[in-house]
Amino acid sequence: MKYETQKVALPFFMVAMALFALQIVFGILAATVYVLPEFLSEGMPFHIMRMSHTNLLIVWLLIGFMGCTYYLLPEETETELHSPMIAYVQLGIFAFAGAAALIGYQFEIYEGRHYLEQPLWVKVLITVSFLMFLFNTSMTLLKGRKTAISLVLMLGLWLAAIFWLFAFYNPDNLALDKLYWWWIVHIWVEGVWELIMAALLGYLLIKMTGVDREIIEKWLYVIVGLALFSGLLGTGHHYYWIGTPAYWQPIGSIFSTLEVVPFFAMVVFAFYMFWKGNRNHPNKAAMLWTLGSAAMAFFGAGVWGFMHTLHWINYYSHGTQITAAHGHLAFYGAYVMLILGVISYAMPQIRRMQPYNQMLNMWSFWIMTAAMSFMTFTLTFAGVVQTHLQRVLGMNFMQIQDQLDLFYVMRLGAGVVMALGTLLFLYAIFGPKEEQVPATANIDATAD
Amino acid sequence: MKDGLTKAAARNIFYGGSLFFFILFAALTIHSHWYIVNVSTPEMPDSVALGKHVWEEHNCINCHTILGEGAYFAPEMGNVWTRFGGRDNPEGARAAIAGWMRAQPTGAPGRRQMPYFDINDEEMDALLDFLEWTDAIDTQGWPPHPSG
Numbered sequence: 375m376k377y378e379t380q381k382v383a384l385p386f387f388m389v390a391m392a393l394f395a396l397q398i399v400f401g402i403l404a405a406t407v408y409v410l411p412e413f414l415s416e417g418m419p420f421h422i423m424r425m426s427h428t429n430l431l432i433v434w435l436l437i438g439f440m441g442c443t444y445y446l447l448p449e450e451t452e453t454e455l456h457s458p459m460i461a462y463v464q465l466g467i468f469a470f471a472g473a474a475a476l477i478g479y480q481f482e483i484y485e486g487r488h489y490l491e492q493p494l495w496v497k498v499l500i501t502v503s504f505l506m507f508l509f510n511t512s513m514t515l516l517k518g519r520k521t522a523i524s525l526v527l528m529l530g531l532w533l534a535a536i537f538w539l540f541a542f543y544n545p546d547n548l549a550l551d552k553l554y555w556w557w558i559v560h561i562w563v564e565g566v567w568e569l570i571m572a573a574l575l576g577y578l579l580i581k582m583t584g585v586d587r588e589i590i591e592k593w594l595y596v597i598v599g600l601a602l603f604s605g606l607l608g609t610g611h612h613y614y615w616i617g618t619p620a621y622w623q624p625i626g627s628i629f630s631t632l633e634v635v636p637f638f639a640m641v642v643f644a645f646y647m648f649w650k651g652n653r654n655h656p657n658k659a660a661m662l663w664t665l666g667s668a669a670m671a672f673f674g675a676g677v678w679g680f681m682h683t684l685h686w687i688n689y690y691s692h693g694t695q696i697t698a699a700h701g702h703l704a705f706y707g708a709y710v711m712l713i714l715g716v717i718s719y720a721m722p723q724i725r726r727m728q729p730y731n732q733m734l735n736m737w738s739f740w741i742m743t744a745a746m747s748f749m750t751f752t753l754t755f756a757g758v759v760q761t762h763l764q765r766v767l768g769m770n771f772m773q774i775q776d777q778l779d780l781f782y783v784m785r786l787g788a789g790v791v792m793a794l795g796t797l798l799f800l801y802a803i804f805g806p807k808e809e810q811v812p813a814t815a816n817i818d819a820t821a822d
Numbered sequence: 823m824k825d826g827l828t829k830a831a832a833r834n835i836f837y838g839g840s841l842f843f844f845i846l847f848a849a850l851t852i853h854s855h856w857y858i859v860n861v862s863t864p865e866m867p868d869s870v871a872l873g874k875h876v877w878e879e880h881n882c883i884n885c886h887t888i889l890g891e892g893a894y895f896a897p898e899m900g901n902v903w904t905r906f907g908g909r910d911n912p913e914g915a916r917a918a919i920a921g922w923m924r925a926q927p928t929g930a931p932g933r934r935q936m937p938y939f940d941i942n943d944e945e946m947d948a949l950l951d952f953l954e955w956t957d958a959i960d961t962q963g964w965p966p967h968p969s970g
Binding site for chain 2: 407408411412415419420421422424425482484485486487488491522546547548549550551552553557588591592595596598599602603606607609610613614615616617618619620621622623625689690692693694695697698764765766767768769770771772775
């Protein structure tokens with residue numbers, strides 16, 4: 375850690391990780407209802423659990439992105455942050471808004487649009503906090519060195535904020551509502567968030583592989599170009615069956631198929647730089663998360679996305695457990711793993727300890743990744759069975775769900791293992807400092 | 823990477839190409855907006871807007887799906903009107919859906935429980951209008967079966 379203000383990231387990481395843990399708690403509760411349908415049906419109905427689960431994910435990823443940005447920006451711009459105070463205040467506002475929404479949900483206070491359930495005043499607070507964040511980081515960028523990584527990162531964050539404004543527009547016409555709803559949901563996760571992801575990936579690779587910045591940043595522009603060229607019109611794969619014109623079927627099929635390309639490029643990029651690099655960075659855990667994120671994002675977002683994106687397949691699979699399987703692995707691979715990677719990289723430096731003993735962290739990597747993969751497989755099998763019974767044979771929804779019990783039991787098991795992996799990660803990151811034993815005797819202890 | 827491509831060229835392709843595809847996407851969205859309002863969705867009486875509000879107020883989307891989007895935990899509602907026979911017998915379907923909702927939770931052992939929602943008669947009428955209206959959206963033939 376070269377700059378004093380980088381430590382601003384610490385409270386962001388702590389809040390993000392606390393919300394991550396809570397997200398998994400709600401996930402396990404909801405998965406339990408799939409297995410034991412009467413579980414908490416009076417106290418906390420399923421819709422509350424699920425909404426809490428998804429909202430916590432979005433909020434902690436955003437706070438995580440903020441923490442990552444505050445950590446890398448001073449290094450990239452070679453200057454201290456504009457104002458640590460603004461950072462702490464906007465974190466306070468964001469965390470308060472998120473907590474208020476979560477508590478309100480338990481008392482049935484919500485707006486009831488998918489993922490945008492937050493009451494209006496919570497949405498306003500989130501906007502205010504995000505604008506303060508953008509002001510703070512943009513001022514830092516303006517006074518410092520402008521690298522491709524920091525420019526792409528800031529562009530991604532600004533665009534995320536701009537498209538978020540569609541959350542305030544809710545047409546009475548359901549089809550119109552859906553048309554613009556995807557301008558937030560799709561454009562975020564399959565568009566501008568990929569800019570954030572690629573920039574963070576590029577940062578980690580520069581730091582840990584020692585490959586020349588010129589090469590990494592050229593790759594970065596190619597990747598984010600591929601992401602937006604495919605991702606914008608790729609929104610069409612959500613416009614097949616909601617009252618939109620038929621031309622979205624070819625457009626959505628073609629461009630969302632191309633959405634696999636930037637994810638493939640990111641895997642090639644990450645592994646190529648890893649092999650090309652000559653720096654033997656001591657933080658093995660952070661390197662593992664970095665490579666793992668690129669690989670799992672390719673499978674979760676790329677392969678699992680492609681699996682049901684062609685319109686003549688989606689006609690049968692749309693809105694089944696296939697979608698749930700894809701959603702879980704894509705978010706985990708692309709965004710969760712990458713933020714955990716940045717945290718793994720940054721925390722030893724923020725805590726001023728050497729990243730030697732990272733075995734626990736690497737164990738948590740394998741446990742969490744295996745659990746999420748297993749969960750994805752069980753949901754995929756459930757989805758295939760459901761698709762056949764419901765969409766080909768035309769059977770009744772509730773009868774089919776009874777036949778998917780086995781998959782839901784296995785999914786719950788995977789969720790419990792995921793929770794164990796998460797606890798291990800949190801302990802590895804925030805727990806007591808390990809005795810510092812060099813993994814290999816000749817590693818330069820001051821390398822970063 | 824390829825020697826021919828410089829970082830500046832990659833950057834310019836990124837900005838120029840993204841702008842191009844954004845304009846294309848925005849133009850098609852504007853056309854789709856026009857298409858939805860004028861072609862694929864029926865006239866909207868005020869009660870449909872109220873019904874959509876009731877749908878949102880009770881967070882239906884976090885168990886059900888509507889036109890395939892939602893929580894996959896409970897049945898599809900985009901075509902529930904068809905499933906309850908509303909296209910042949912509207913009065914029968916209205917009574918059946920309202921009666922079904924008012925009978926929740928069923929308490930049937932081993933079955934997913936839908937909560938009881940306090941919905942007055944005017945709201946229930948509006949919700950049914952909303953579901954009937956949604957069922958009439960031209961969805962390119964989706965879903966394949968009335969089962970949703």
